[in-house]
Each structure stands twice: as structure tokens, then as C-alpha cells.
Amino acid sequence: MEIKELKENKKQFLPLLLLxxxxxxxxxxxxxxxxxxxxxxxxxxxxxVVTDEGKGVLEIKNIATEPAHQGKGYGKILIDFVAMEYKGKYSILQVGTGDSPLTIPFYEKCGFTYSHSIKNFFIDNYDHPIYEAGTQLVDMIILRRKL
Ligand SMILES: CC(C)(COP(=O)(O)OP(=O)(O)OC[C@H]1O[C@@H](n2cnc3c(N)ncnc32)[C@H](O)[C@@H]1OP(=O)(O)O)[C@@H](O)C(=O)NCCC(=O)NCCS
Structure with missing residues (x-):
């Protein structure tokens, strides 16, 4: 198993990013x-995909595992890799997600805890309603883990 930074042609994995x-x-x-x-x-x-959000905050903007390979530990391995890679360079690893049973428990397993919510994020920023697990996403839930 190998984890590497992809510097070019990031859109070759668009189907994963879109997940x-x-x-x-x-x-x-x-x-x-x-x-x-x-x-x-x-x-x-x-x-x-991670971004520098300033003030020592690194944000996971996108994470996805191939559907046939979900639940095998890959997502957690990648998050732990990012945490190791950026330890000492940032103080907080943060992620924003919808209030969904498909994502929140995963992040909690990866050591994240609730920080705050951004009201109406999914209504204000997306051009169509986003549904996950049968529920419309409204607020963005921000979870954080210390680095
Ligand atoms: C969310 C996602 C990235 C998780 O990746 P993954 O490779 O399947 O997760 P892992 O196998 O590493 O899971 C790590 C732990 O979280 C748990 N977990 C994962 N998804 C879970 C869920 N929906 N409910 C409860 N626990 C869950 C696993 O059981 C595992 O627990 P364990 O360490 O006790 O065995 C993956 O489901 C995915 O690609 N989903 C679609 C894209 C997406 O929604 N991305 C997040 C956008 S905010």
C-alpha cells in the first residue's frame, strides 16, 4: 500500500471526488x-484533498473511498496519514460535512469531535437540494481533531 501526493491532473479521479x-x-x-x-x-x-484555512487550521475538503472498498479501513488510514504528515505544522485538522449518519460516525471513529455548525451552508452554496441517507442536508457540521 502506498499513499502519494498527486500534483497533476487531479481531475482524473473526478468520479471519486464527486462521491x-x-x-x-x-x-x-x-x-x-x-x-x-x-x-x-x-x-x-x-x-x-486538504487545504490551508489559515490560523493553523488544515481542512479536509474531500475524502472518498471506492464504493466496493468502503469499510475496509482505507479512509481512516488516509486521515491518520494526513494527521502524521501535518503534525507540528498545523494545530487543527478540520472537516465540514452534512448532518448525516453516513459521515459523522466515520469522522468520530477517526478522532474528530463536534466544533460548530455553519447554518444553511448546503442551501446557500449548492444549486440543488442535497440528500444523504434520505434526509436533506442543510447546515454544515464542522468537526475538529487536534494535530
Ligand atoms: C466516508 C468514507 C470516506 C469512509 O471511508 P471508508 O474507507 O469506508 O472508512 P473506513 O473503512 O476507514 O472506516 C473507519 C471506521 O469508521 C467506521 N465507519 C465508516 N463509515 C461509517 C458509517 N457510515 N457509520 C458508522 N461507522 C462508520 C468504520 O466502521 C470504521 O470503524 P472501525 O475503525 O471501528 O472498524 C466513505 O464511506 C465514502 O467514500 N463515502 C462517500 C463519500 C463521502 O461521503 N465522503 C465524505 C464527505 S464529507
Missing amino acids: ADEQEDMIERYLDRGTMYVLDDDGVKCEC
Whole structure:
């Protein structure tokens, strides 16, 4: 298994990126300035994109595991890799997600705890309603983990 930074042609993994963030122009807001990592285990199984949000905060903007390979530990391995890589360089690793049973428990397993919410983020920033696990996403939930 190998985790490497992808510096060029980040959009070759657009189907994975879209799993985590279904509106392409939202991905374009952070893809160029973001640092992208791919986990390769006999083919790319998981990717994530992190950005510098200032004041010592590093944010995971996008993380997705190939559907056939979810639940095998790849997402957690990639988050732990990012945490190790940036320890001492940033003080907080943060992630924003919808209030969904498909993502919050995953981040909690990865050591994140609730920080705050951004009201109406999914209504104000997306051009269509976003549904996850049958519920419309409204507020962005920010979770944090110390680095
Ligand atoms: C969320 C996602 C990235 C998790 O990746 P993954 O590789 O499947 O996660 P892992 O296998 O590393 O899971 C790590 C731990 O979280 C737990 N977990 C993962 N998803 C969970 C869920 N929906 N509910 C409860 N626990 C969950 C796992 O059971 C595992 O627990 P363990 O360490 O006790 O075994 C993956 O489900 C995904 O790609 N989803 C679609 C894209 C997406 O929604 N991205 C996040 C956008 S905010």
C-alpha cells in the first residue's frame, strides 16, 4: 500500500471526488489550491484533498473511498496519514460535512469531535437540494481533531 501526493491532473479521479461532493463547481473552488493524496493498494482505493484555512487550521475538503472498498479501513488510514504528515505544522485538522449518519460516525471513529455548525451552508452554496441517507442536508457540521 502506498499513499502519494498527486500534483497533476487531479481531475482524473473526478468520479471519486464527486462521491464526496456532488457538485463539480464546488470541487473547483478548492481543487487547485488543495493538496491531493491518493491511497494506492493494487489501484487507487481512496483520495482526499486538504487545504490551508489559515490560523493553523488544515481542512479536509474531500475524502472518498471506492464504493466496493468502503469499510475496509482505507479512509481512516488516509486521515491518520494526513494527521502524521501535518503534525507540528498545523494545530487543527478540520472537516465540514452534512448532518448525516453516513459521515459523522466515520469522522468520530477517526478522532474528530463536534466544533460548530455553519447554518444553511448546503442551501446557500449548492444549486440543488442535497440528500444523504434520505434526509436533506442543510447546515454544515464542522468537526475538529487536534494535530
Ligand atoms: C466516508 C468514507 C470516506 C469512509 O471511508 P471508508 O474507507 O469506508 O472508512 P473506513 O473503512 O476507514 O472506516 C473507519 C471506521 O469508521 C467506521 N465507519 C465508516 N463509515 C461509517 C458509517 N457510515 N457509520 C458508522 N461507522 C462508520 C468504520 O466502521 C470504521 O470503524 P472501525 O475503525 O471501528 O472498524 C466513505 O464511506 C465514502 O467514500 N463515502 C462517500 C463519500 C463521502 O461521503 N465522503 C465524505 C464527505 S464529507
